[in-house]
Amino acid sequence: MSTDPQIWIAALGTLAVYSYLYKENPAYRIAEYTLVALYTSYSLVLDFHEYLIPYGRQYAIEEGQWYFWITGAIGLLMYFRYAPAEWNWLARYPISILVGWGLGYTLVRSPRPVMVQVKDSMRPLNTVNNVLFFVFFLCIMFYFFFTVGKESKFIQGTGRVGRYIMMVGFGCAFGNTVQGRISLFLNRLSFLLVDWIGMKIW
Amino acid sequence: MAMKTLMLLAAEAEAPLTKWGIFPNVDSAVFGMFFGIAMIILVYVMIQRARAGLPIPEIRRIPGMEAFEEAVGRATEMGRPVHITNYAEDVGDYDTWAFWSYLAHVAKLCATYDTRVINTNTDYLTQAVNEEIIKQAYLEAGRPDAFNPDDVRYCSPWQFGYTMAVAGIIAREKPAANFLIGYFYAESLILAEAGALVGAIQIAASSATSQLPFFIAACDYTMIGEEFYAGAATLSKEPVIYGSVVAQDIGRVAFTIIIIIGAIMNTFGNDAMIRLIMF
Amino acid sequence: MTFWEKMNAMDPRWIFLGMAVLLTIPVLFPLGLAITIDQETTVPIYNWIENLNPGDIVFADVSYSGGSAGELGPQHKAWFRHCMLKGVKVVWVAQWNTGAQLGYEFCLEVVEDLAEEGIEVEYGVDWVYVGWKAGGTTMWRNMQLDFWDACAKEDWVGNSFEDLPLMQRVKKWDKETCKGIMLFTAGSPGVPTYTTYFHDYDIYLGDVAVQVPGNMNLLRAGQIKGMLCGLPGAAQYEILLGRPGQAVKLMDAQSLGHLWIIVLVILGNIGFYITRKSGTPSG
Amino acid sequence: MKREVPMVLALVFAIIRIGFELLQPMIAWEFAPGKTVFTRLSFSLTFMSVMGLLMGLINLSRQHINTIRRKREHWVYSVWLLIVLYGYAIIGLIWGPDSNTFIWIYDALIVPLDSTMFSMLAFFIASAAYRAFRIRNVESTILLVVAFIVMLGNVSIGEMIWSSEAWLGGFKGIKDWILSVPNTAHARALSIGIFLGAYAAAIRVFLGLDKKYLGGTD
Numbered sequence: 001m002s003t004d005p006q007i008w009i010a011a012l013g014t015l016a017v018y019s020y021l022y023k024e025n026p027a028y029r030i031a032e033y034t035l036v037a038l039y040t041s042y043s044l045v046l047d048f049h050e051y052l053i054p055y056g057r058q059y060a061i062e063e064g065q066w067y068f069w070i071t072g073a074i075g076l077l078m079y080f081r082y083a084p085a086e087w088n089w090l091a092r093y094p095i096s097i098l099v100g101w102g103l104g105y106t107l108v109r110s111p112r113p114v115m116v117q118v119k120d121s122m123r124p125l126n127t128v129n130n131v132l133f134f135v136f137f138l139c140i141m142f143y144f145f146f147t148v149g150k151e152s153k154f155i156q157g158t159g160r161v162g163r164y165i166m167m168v169g170f171g172c173a174f175g176n177t178v179q180g181r182i183s184l185f186l187n188r189l190s191f192l193l194v195d196w197i198g199m200k201i202w
Numbered sequence: 203m204a205m206k207t208l209m210l211l212a213a214e215a216e217a218p219l220t221k222w223g224i225f226p227n228v229d230s231a232v233f234g235m236f237f238g239i240a241m242i243i244l245v246y247v248m249i250q251r252a253r254a255g256l257p258i259p260e261i262r263r264i265p266g267m268e269a270f271e272e273a274v275g276r277a278t279e280m281g282r283p284v285h286i287t288n289y290a291e292d293v294g295d296y297d298t299w300a301f302w303s304y305l306a307h308v309a310k311l312c313a314t315y316d317t318r319v320i321n322t323n324t325d326y327l328t329q330a331v332n333e334e335i336i337k338q339a340y341l342e343a344g345r346p347d348a349f350n351p352d353d354v355r356y357c358s359p360w361q362f363g364y365t366m367a368v369a370g371i372i373a374r375e376k377p378a379a380n381f382l383i384g385y386f387y388a389e390s391l392i393l394a395e396a397g398a399l400v401g402a403i404q405i406a407a408s409s410a411t412s413q414l415p416f417f418i419a420a421c422d423y424t425m426i427g428e429e430f431y432a433g434a435a436t437l438s439k440e441p442v443i444y445g446s447v448v449a450q451d452i453g454r455v456a457f458t459i460i461i462i463i464g465a466i467m468n469t470f471g472n473d474a475m476i477r478l479i480m481f
Numbered sequence: 482m483t484f485w486e487k488m489n490a491m492d493p494r495w496i497f498l499g500m501a502v503l504l505t506i507p508v509l510f511p512l513g514l515a516i517t518i519d520q521e522t523t524v525p526i527y528n529w530i531e532n533l534n535p536g537d538i539v540f541a542d543v544s545y546s547g548g549s550a551g552e553l554g555p556q557h558k559a560w561f562r563h564c565m566l567k568g569v570k571v572v573w574v575a576q577w578n579t580g581a582q583l584g585y586e587f588c589l590e591v592v593e594d595l596a597e598e599g600i601e602v603e604y605g606v607d608w609v610y611v612g613w614k615a616g617g618t619t620m621w622r623n624m625q626l627d628f629w630d631a632c633a634k635e636d637w638v639g640n641s642f643e644d645l646p647l648m649q650r651v652k653k654w655d656k657e658t659c660k661g662i663m664l665f666t667a668g669s670p671g672v673p674t675y676t677t678y679f680h681d682y683d684i685y686l687g688d689v690a691v692q693v694p695g696n697m698n699l700l701r702a703g704q705i706k707g708m709l710c711g712l713p714g715a716a717q718y719e720i721l722l723g724r725p726g727q728a729v730k731l732m733d734a735q736s737l738g739h740l741w742i743i744v745l746v747i748l749g750n751i752g753f754y755i756t757r758k759s760g761t762p763s764g
Numbered sequence: 765m766k767r768e769v770p771m772v773l774a775l776v777f778a779i780i781r782i783g784f785e786l787l788q789p790m791i792a793w794e795f796a797p798g799k800t801v802f803t804r805l806s807f808s809l810t811f812m813s814v815m816g817l818l819m820g821l822i823n824l825s826r827q828h829i830n831t832i833r834r835k836r837e838h839w840v841y842s843v844w845l846l847i848v849l850y851g852y853a854i855i856g857l858i859w860g861p862d863s864n865t866f867i868w869i870y871d872a873l874i875v876p877l878d879s880t881m882f883s884m885l886a887f888f889i890a891s892a893a894y895r896a897f898r899i900r901n902v903e904s905t906i907l908l909v910v911a912f913i914v915m916l917g918n919v920s921i922g923e924m925i926w927s928s929e930a931w932l933g934g935f936k937g938i939k940d941w942i943l944s945v946p947n948t949a950h951a952r953a954l955s956i957g958i959f960l961g962a963y964a965a966a967i968r969v970f971l972g973l974d975k976k977y978l979g980g981t982d
Contacts, residue, residue, distance in 0.1 A: 006868065010876035017366070017880040021497040021887055024373035032370040033841045035877045037849035039363035040356075040820045042874065045856030045866070047817040055811045059804060071808040075815025081330045082822065088334075089766040092978055093773060094812055095293050095327055099969065099977045100774035101809055102294020104781020106966040111234035114959040115479050118457065121952050122464035122476060129941075133949045134465055140953035141458050144428050147259035147451045162953075166426065167906040169950030170415035172942050173694060174907070175914030177415070178889055180552065180690035182738040183712045185504060185886035186731050187551025188879060193508065201508065201730070220788040227788075235786060238963075245967045293977060296962040299969050302976035310981060326819035334979025342981060352830050356823035362881040369881075374838070388882065395888035398895065399493060409958045411951060412691070416889075418907070419896035427954045431961025435968070440982070443973055450964040457956060493891040500890050514920040517928060517936075547875055548882050690918075694943050695951070701944060713918065736919040738886070743912065745894045750908075753898050 002196050011196040014188055071097075136165045221481070229480045237453075244452055248445030258448050264433050266405060266423035270304075270381075273403040274311040277378035283318035283353075284308065285377035285402070287368060287393070288384025290361070293327045296431075297385040297409060302335060303434035304383045304407065309336040313343035320375060321354045324364045329356055365389040369396040382406040382421070383430070386413045394420035407433060488752030496745060503741045507733035514736050516716050516729065522700070523717040525707030526560070526685045529661055535568030537660045538650060542675075543575040543584030543612075545667035549689050550580075553665045554587055555715035555728035556687040560663060561591045563722055565602050569660075570647055573610040574624070575637075576670045581613035584665075585637055605645035612637030618674045625654045625678065661685060661706075672696065676704050687714065767978055774977070778970060780805075824849060914939045 002008065013034075016027040060068035074097065080090035121137055123130045142155050143162035149155030193199045225231045252258050277284045286308050288301040305321070312319040319336060323329035333354040340349035357367035369392055372380065380397035382390065382404065390406075390413035397404045398420055406417035407425035417424045425433055428450075435447045464475035518524060533539070541561075545553045564571050573588065575581035588610060592602050602608070611632055614620050623631035628651055634642040642648040651658055662679060665687035666672055675684050676699065683706050688696055690711030699705045709718060712735060715728035783790045784802045793801045828842035856866050897908035916922030917939030928934040933941075968974040976982070 006872040009872040013873055013877050014880045017877060017884070020369065020373070021884070022494060024370060029370060029838065029841050030844065031877055032366045033845040034848050034873060035363045035881075036358040036367045037824070037845045038852050038869070038874050039358035039360040040824055041849055041851075041853035041856060042870070043359045044817050044821055044853055045861050047814050048857060049861050051810060051814040052817060055807060055814070059807055059811070063799075063804075065804055065808065067805075068808045068811055071812040072815055075812035078327070078330070078816040078819060079822075081819075082826075091330060092766070092770040094816075095331060095977055096770035096774040097777050098292070098294045098327065098809065098813060099299075100777030101781050102292070102296075103774065103778040103966055103970055104785060105294070106296050106962070107238055107778070107970065108234070108782050108785035110959060110963060110966075111237050112228065112230045114956060115230035115234060117952050117955055118461060118464075118479055119476050121461050121956075122468050124469045124471075125465055126469060129945050133945050136946050136949035137953050138458065138462070140950060141454065141957070144454060144953075144957045145451060146261045146264070146432055147448050148455055150260070150262050164902065164906055165946055166950050166954070167418075167903050168910050168942060168946045169954075170418050171907040171910030172914050172939075172947045173412065174415040174419060174889075174893070175911035175939075176694055176918065176943070177691050178739060178742065178893075178915055179711055179713065179735055179918050181883075181885040181889045182504065182735055183551040183690070183731070184548070184879070184883035185500075185551075186508070186712075186734055187554075188876075188883045189505060189508060190551075190727075191876070199509075201727075224787050224789060226786075226791055231786070241963055242967050242970070245964060246971060249971075249973065296965045296969075299974060299977070300962075300965045303974070306976060306981040326816055326823060327813070329823065330819075331977055331979055335976060335981055338979060338981050352827050355827060356820060358824075359820060360878070362878040366877070366881045388885065391885055391888050391892060392881070395892055398891070409962065411954050411958070414954075416892060420888075420892045428957035428961035431958075431965045434965060438974070438982070440973075443968065446964045446968050446973070449967075450960045453960050453963075454957065457960075491894065493894075496891045496894055497887045500887050504886070515923065516920055517923050548879050694947055697943050697948075732920065736921045738890075739915045739919045740921055742890050742893050743915065745890065746897045746908065746912075749894050749897070750899055753900075 001198055007196055011192060014192060136162075138162075139165055231481075233479050233481045241449060241453055244449035245446045248448045249443065250445075252445045258445060259451075261432065261436060261444060261447055264425065264429050264436065266407070266425045266429070267433050267436065269403070269405055269423045270308060271311060273379035273381075273405060274308065274315055274317060276403060278315040278317045280378045282378035283320050283375055284312055284379045284381070285320045285322070285368075285372060285375070285397070286381040286383065287322045288328075288382075289364070289386045289389060290324050291328070291385050292325050293331060295385070298328055300431050300434035301384040302331065303437045304381065305332060306335050306339060307437045308381060309339035310343065313340045313345060313348070316345065316348060318350070318353060320371065320377065322357050322364070322368045322371060323355065324357060324359050324361075326356060326359075329354060361387060361389055365392050368393055372396040372400060372402070376400045377402050380404045382408070382417065384408065386410050388413075391416040391420060397421075485752040485755040488748045489756045490752075491745075491749070499741055499745075500738060503737040504734045507737055508730060511730045512733045512736075514733055516713070516720055516732060518717045518721060519710070519714075522708045522710055523714055523721070526663070526709060527563070527718065527721045529683065529685060529707065530560070530563050530567055530569055533567065533569050533660055536570065538570045538572060538647075538658050539564065539661050539663060540572050540574065540654065540659050541663040541665070543573065543580050543665055544577050544671045545584075545665055545689070546577055546580035547583060549667035550583060551731075552689050552711045552715070553667060553687055554583075555712065555726070555731070556709045556718065557584065557587045557665055558591050559715055559718040559722060559726070559728065560687065560709070561588055561608075562595070562724075563718070565591065565595060565607060566600070566722075568607075570606075570650075571608045572647070572651055573608065573612065573637075574621075575611075575613040576618075576621075576674060577667075578613045578615075580667075581637060585610050585612065605640070606647055609645055609647050609651075610637045618670050618678075621674050621678050628652060628654045656682065663687065666692070668692070672699065672705075680704070767975075770978055771972060771975060775970075775972075821849065821853065910942060914942065 013031055016031040019025055020028045059065045074094050077090045077093050080087050125131050125134060139158045139162035143159040145155055194201055221227050221232055248258055274284055291298040309319055321332050333351060337349050340346050357364040380402040382393055386408055394404055404421040405423045406421040407430040408414060408417055409427055409430050414426055432447045435443045467475050575584055595602050614632055629642055661683040662675060663685045664675055667689045685707045686705050687709040693710045700708055712728055712731055716732040719726050719729050795801055828845050831842045832839045899905050913935055917935040922935040926934040928936040932938060
């Protein structure tokens with residue numbers, strides 16, 4: 001048995017989380033509230049020490065980038081969300097800036113990686129596997145036609161086949177994930193058996 | 203988001219040269235731009251046509267869309283709340299924009315039926331918008347007092363802190379309907395199984411291809427990939443937004459044709475189409 | 482409720498209990514089920530190290546954290562052991578800040594094990610752990626140009642490169658020095674860094690199972706030369722090394738876990754079929 | 765001021781970002797050697813969102829103080845949450861994230877709780893498979909059969925039943941084929957579709973047709 005308090009806390013926490021599988025209970029609840037609180041504080045501390053202070057010092061002060069003061073001030077408007085109702089709307093300013101910033105990114109950047117996929121879908125139809133790939137691919141494309149070919153028996157029929165092929169893909173991903181998920185548990189199990197109980201297994 | 207960003211890395215290799223003088227020399231820089239412009243024009247034209255009352259094609263039924271009302275109705279009958287969440291996306295992400303359509307829809311249904319709606323979050327800005335949307339829905343339903351801001355919950359900004367909290371909330375509050383909408387990572391199955399353990403009707407809509415298998419297995423209805431966005435458009439108050447789904451479909455037909463032609467050309471050793479789309 | 486009705490709607494807690502028991506037993510009492518070596522994925526990595534000369538330098542990358550240590554840890558240890566036994570020098574970098582320390586500890590474990598067997602491995606001569614450096618993926622571009630400068634001439638534990646004999650041979654990360662790259666990856670950033678910046682190097686992956694379907698493409702296209710697939714990959718590597726260890730034992734648990742799911746599904750379907758026939762509403 | 769200004773801001777910043785992503789002169793625009801305007805602008809927006817660092821703390825405090833005040837069910841746990849929340853934040857803010865106490869707590873609680881929660885998937889994947897894989901209709905049957913083959917192709921037991929040296933390469937051979945052909949076709953078609961849908965969703969926001977980010981329902 002380990003004598004390290006850190007390992008004991010970790011082990012009891014591990015067991016508390018697993019107790020959820022039997023029933024939601026006080027032990028799980030304590031673990032849950034603890035983790036939520038810790039993570040919130042953790043990211044606050046990280047944001048503070050890794051972004052706010054270094055960014056402010058390096059860019060706003062040393063490099064003298066004036067607009068850091070403006071964006072910083074706009075950032076503070078977020079807190080108007082807690083102000084009385086007539087001032088709430090000020091919190092929308094930083095949000096819409098971030099929406100716009102993400103929008104520009106999506107509009108320009110998102111087509112590029114997809115084109116790589118499109119390119120790879122144009123495989124030469126010279127092997128059985130490539131032809132099958134191509135047929136499967138088209139069937140799934142037909143499934144997602146929302147407006148075109150609603151009356152066409154061909155598109156509807158191939159669309160249904162497309163859905164079946166998607167199920168093949170999903171079943172495949174599901175089956176293949178099982179071993180990864182089991183490994184996660186085995187990792188915790190080795191922690192409990194080896195680090196905590198102190199068994200010599202390997 | 204990180205994973206999506208990384209898909210783009212391939213386009214970020216060193217590029218000293220430019221295309222056409224002003225465009226960066228990365229794959230698909232120019233083609234992607236023309237594609238974007240074409241899509242914007244198409245969406246605009248289709249929506250204008252719809253507004254002007256000109257005929258535009260109708261959308262086929264999207265499986266799962268009608269289940270929202272059924273699920274909220276069931277929660278009302280049972281006197282149990284409804285839970286809705288998207289995972290990690292911040293306000294600058296398209297999955298969040300689509301999620302908000304569903305949130306508004308669910309919040310309106312809940313406000314009309316007088317059912318409690320619980321929303322869980324990881325991002326404080328997304329939470330701020332979510333709260334506004336739900337509040338507004340209650341206001342429009344004429345019962346602003348029924349809105350409880352404490353039901354829009356913040357569950358820490360990290361994946362498994364959030365997952366743990368949501369699993370706990372689902373087990374304690376026993377929602378009769380569980381909506382998992384947006385982009386998810388590994389937590390998808392935990393959330394869906396937590397819902398299944400309390401017997402909730404579960405509807406998932408996601409663009410996370412790696413998590414869709416689990417939603418399909420664990421949820422009653424799953425909207426797959428693009429259905430998630432198309433569904434968001436059909437939920438709009440203004441039905442002309444349908445126009446954007448039509449535009450999206452035209453884009454798909456175009457891609458299908460490009461790929462068919464490209465594959466045939468490629469079979470005969472001609473890679474012109476590939477060079478075009480990668481330009 | 483008849484037996485089959487129960488099988489049709491089993492309390493999930495029985496499923497959980499069965500799973501926990503079946504995963505724990507083989508860890509305590511190994512069954513020794515046979516493991517087949519995958520020629521296409523695992524063997525190329527083994528052969529790569531096997532065919533290098535003592536003194537050749539390879540690079541390895543830790544792009545995972547605690548969550549994936551269950552799969553990648555055994556891979557990491559088996560592969561590193563192989564390198565040390567062959568006298569191949571390894572320079573470790575890490576793309577994930579969160580897993581850099583963990584990776585370092587895995588290396589130390591291997592070194593300790595080897596010491597117990599009487600094989601001395603010296604830090605700075607046989608291996609160096611540079612670890613994580615801030616700056617994102619562009620950092621890896623800089624490392625190619627000037628490894629010392631990009632890393633600020635310091636390894637993970639704060640040793641200066643000046644004091645590490647191995648680093649005198651690694652001024653640049655180029656094809657002269659580097660006889661291949663081994664990347665242990667659990668997500669992003671990960672593979673694209675190498676397929677983008679190091680596309681003409683021999684890249685090998687240690688991959689978590691979840692990512693294997695996605696990365697199969699890269700293997701087919703020749704962008705990567707070999708891949709250890711999750712825990713089975715680690716187990717196969719241990720067998721190739723002739724020293725079945727942690728992964729091989731855990732593979733028995735894997736087998737039983739899979740078997741449990743299969744049994745459950747079969748029982749569930751029989752129950753489903755019988756209850757449906759007898760007209761009772763089914764769940 | 766309440767709706768129009770934010771919409772204009774979103775549009776303006778979208779256009780700025782488009783310029784910085786699309787036009788080489790803007791991408792390469794430097795105000796000092798090696799320092800591009802784009803990186804500084806991005807950093808300034810990161811700086812802006814980091815300004816909200818107290819929001820998480822405030823949100824949790826507000827919610828749990830309300831719970832305690834109204835003596836809702838489980839309010840005792842809320843007291844515990846607030847103690848941990850402020851305690852850990854204070855340790856981190858005063859002594860920094862590299863201090864021993866901060867890291868000790870991180871290793872003792874955050875790491876194990878996090879990875880244990882992750883590992884619950886080992887159990888849930890079994891219960892999900894049990895419920896979903898029924899021969900109910902064509903779709904769930906396909907799901908079941910394929911998942912079975914892939915699972916058996918992954919473990920030694922599958923090898924014992926149908927060896928990979930045998931006809932068709934056994935479970936493993938079929939698994940590999942499914943992975944490389946139908947699975948890739950599926951992933952491709954799905955991601956192209958997702959892109960189109962997401963792009964249309966982005967255009968709706970860009971054209972001002974979807975403005976829920978302002979907090980309305982339309």
